[in-house]
Amino acid sequence: MNQRAARLEERISFMENILSNKLADNFLGKPINTSVESDADPSQMKGLSSIQQGFFTLAGKGSLAYDKYGCCDSDPTTIIPQARKLVQSVLGYSVNLQGLFQPSPPWQCYESEHVRQALPVPRLMKLPDISIINDCVAAYFSSSIRFVLPIIDRTLFKNTINLAYSASSADYPGTSAARACIWAFLSLCSILNLPVVHVLPVDAFTLATEVENYMPRILQEDTIDGLQTLLMLLVFHSSSGNLRNGLFLDSLVARLIYRFGAHVKSPPASGEFFHENDLSPVGYHLRNLFWIAYIIDKELCIRMGQPAAIQDEACDLTLPPGYEGQLAALGLASECDQLEPRGHLYPTDLRLIKIKSRVYSAIYGPAALHKPDADLLKSIRELDEELEQWRLSIPLQYRPSLSRAPQQMTDASPHIRMHTVLLQVGYYHCVAILHQACGRSKAWTSGETNGVDGIGMSFRLAVESSRSSLLFLRKVLPTLPEGTFW
Incomplete structure (x- = not known):
């Protein structure tokens, strides 16, 4: 086995030398002298050495290593037929050379750091x-x-x-x-x-x-x-x-x-x-x-x-410690106008946005769009229960409601007024997107009368939440700075 491997290695080395000499003869107009002479042109020898040493080394997609010296047309349709004939004449049988022109790994094609730092900068103010x-x-x-x-x-x-x-x-x-x-x-x-x-x-x-x-x-x-x-x-x-x-x-x-x-x-x-x-x-x-x-x-x-x-x-969605109790620790403006939150409230309640994320995955995601009616309605019911549990966890003075928007929303301390308002409209939005999905039910779209009472109730909830959003915004917008909503 060792002798066979040695012979194979010798034949490959012999073939590389012949191919490099032949290609150099074709492209440079003269044969290559593989011995380094003292009076040889160093730049020329560098190019020829690259041809000999790197014939089978890729420098990028569809490009041989010595291509950067201008010695070779890197078009596979031109090189492969000629190279295949040459290899066959040496070995006595044909070899598939197409693999030589497969793309190299992307990280081998990246520009050097100093080139990337030379990015053109537009005219900046x-x-x-x-x-x-x-x-x-x-x-x-x-x-x-x-x-x-x-x-x-x-x-x-x-x-x-x-x-x-x-x-x-x-x-x-x-x-x-x-x-x-x-x-x-x-x-x-x-x-x-x-x-x-x-x-x-x-x-x-x-x-x-x-x-x-x-x-x-x-x-x-x-x-x-x-x-x-x-x-x-x-x-x-x-x-x-x-x-x-x-x-x-x-x-x-x-x-x-x-x-x-x-x-x-x-x-x-x-x-x-x-x-x-x-x-x-x-x-x-x-x-x-x-x-x-x-x-x-x-x-x-x-x-x-x-x-x-x-x-x-992929994320750690653990809430910041003490986050759930921040609103309960805050009073109304009439009680403590200067009271500030002890932590960040963020644009909306973090628990509510996590529910919205699950609404998309369970109701609107690619897999959810193909759910049968029973699974779709079950997901809506479960998420609605989760949303209600979240709503009841909010302190009464800030608790969102479909029937009425609490007056306390506009009376809240200026430090938390924006958050409580966004909390209310966020709840309205979540109810609407959750219950309007009932319109995908085949029983509803086909006009069946059996078993659609629950679907009709969901539609009424979606409409009511949308109406409540408009009424609430009309009431609170004059009290908030421009640019509050997005």
């Missing part, structure tokens, strides 16, 4: 005066939006500002993402109507466009500032009704969430409420970014009818 961004940061942390949308951390964002505005950091890794983060935060502030002193330099959509100019750099630098930037841009486009762009950004945000491990890092379940010192500032902030991304991802999933980018099965 000069960052606004630092007093403007400091004014926006102060307005953000003095408003109730910081409890609902914890998109930045005070300490970490200060580092972002320093990096973006430092003249000495022009070539420092992450500088582009930091500058993009500044523009993204300004665009977000412009739609939140924060009480700022300085006028923003340009309109919100121009700011968002400036952020998009940084996209190639953001994806290359791979930083938490980049994640913040894309998430702010996602909030901006979702709030502006541009859900198509929102879907694309949602996918990028999800990948960065996975990249930084924000989907699995949960705070320790110790103590009644969660405090920042339970995690590192970065870990704490990443979990905040995860929950914001998770909420928007599930809302886009329901509204656009596309699978979620953030999969529940």
